Amino acid sequence: MSEASPALSGKEGVPPSGKVGTPSPHGRHGLEPFFATVESAPDARVAISVRTGRGFLNLRLNPHSRKAREAAERILGQPMPLAANTFTVGKHRVYWLGPDEWLIAAGEERASDLGSGLTDALAGFHAAVNDLSGGNVELLVGGAHARTALAKGCSLDLHPREFAPGQCAQTSLGRAAVLLAADGEPSTYTIIVRRSFSDYLCRWLENAARPHGAGFSVL
Amino acid sequence: MLLIECPWCGPRAETEFSYGGEAGIARPADPDALSDAEWADYLFYRSNPKGAHRELWNHDHGCRRWFGVERDTATYRIERSYVLSHTGSDAATGSDAATNAGTGYSSGNGD
Incomplete structure (x- = not known):
């Protein structure tokens, strides 16, 4: 859970609080090492982002x-x-x-x-x-070839005809269980994944998106 | 690979599901009254038919709900999937099952 222990909160200068969902210090999502080292292609047609502070x-x-x-x-x-x-x-x-x-x-x-x-x-x-x-990480996958990249590891038909904006599905992506949602813009997806699977999933996404040019960003 | 129809999520790949054994096995109301043989029968013995078989599946990479499937063990053909009734029997059909949609709640006494 995201609730910081009093000891950790003290060290990070965040006053301990009894409320549920106390923001983790600096809104960490655990993917910092991945996003710090991964290289974006110059003309990315799949954009992979992690949203912080969710x-x-x-x-x-x-x-x-x-x-x-x-x-x-x-x-x-x-x-x-x-x-x-x-x-x-x-x-x-x-x-x-x-x-x-x-x-x-x-x-x-x-x-x-x-x-x-x-x-x-x-x-x-x-x-x-x-x-x-503290248990989930939210990723955004967009860009012209996002659907093609996701389809490599997802058994659902992601065509907007079948998976229209406003629809979501809990399913497998690669070997990870995810919540996949079709956002308003075409070929833009929100993925909510367990934090412990997020590093694996980002590496899987990088591999799936590489042939199309993959761009990475922290939102 | 089987294509299994989850009553809520629709047809999904078999890899999203886990198998829960034969459906419709009711726990004896008074286990103390049973002989060892009867208890063993409840715990361990299954019908293992060749042909139509009602079984439990859990959509564990999806909505994580248990439901029933009628499958032919010889051909693997799935005849239907159904929502389990909140009483625990697997014979749920008709309007009650549909309204309650296997939530474990009965309609009408929601508050």
């Missing part, structure tokens, strides 16, 4: 409980997706993970406030809010 919450509640859903949506300020494998975009992104499970992606500090807000709002309901900020 927070993630896992939300579980009974989808048939209108009151619980409305309580959560009031805090979120946007509807929760009820259709399988879709996401909603508002101030945050809310991804469908299962019939009673969602992933909320927000700014790291906002996620911490959201987490407390949701926990309070859902106190009387059969629901659970867990902060996964």
Whole structure:
């Protein structure tokens, strides 16, 4: 979890806090060594970026409980997706993970406030809010050949006809389990992957994207 | 490779799933009342048919839900996938199963 231990927080000059989702010092994502050494091609047609400072919450509640859903949506300020494998975009992104499970992606500090807000709002309901900020990494893959590169390790049909903007899927990319989402712009994808798989996945992506020219950046 | 239809995510590659054995095996209500032979039968013995077989699968690289699949063990042909009912039996069909969509919640008493 992202909650820094008091000892570490003290060393880094961040005051310890009891709140869930305390931002990790400097918004580290663990991919610094990879992005510091990887070389971008001059005319990249696949752009691979890591987004720093992102927070993630896992939300579980009974989808048939209108009151619980409305309580959560009031805090979120946007509807929760009820259709399988879709996401909603508002101030945050809310991804469908299962019939009673969602992933909320927000700014790291906002996620911490959201987490407390949701926990309070859902106190009387059969629901659970867990902060996964330190456990996930968000990557963006875009560029003209992004879809071709991803298709090398993904069994889903990523053509916009089948995988339109607003759709997401938990699936395998290479050998890693990921949450893959089709963003608004064509051939632009958000990938949320477990932190411990992120180095592997970036190296896999580099290999898959190399023939098309791969560009790397930290957002 | 099998193409397995997850009731929520649709058709996905077999590598996204894990197998959970024969479906529809109900845990005895009162295990203490059973003889060792009956308990062993519940724990270890499976029907192992040649032909239609109802089995459990978990979509563990996807939505991580358990569901049922009816598959022919001789031809590997998958006849259907279905949502398990919240009572634990695998006989869920019809509107109740569809509304509850295997969430383990019954509709109507949500609050």
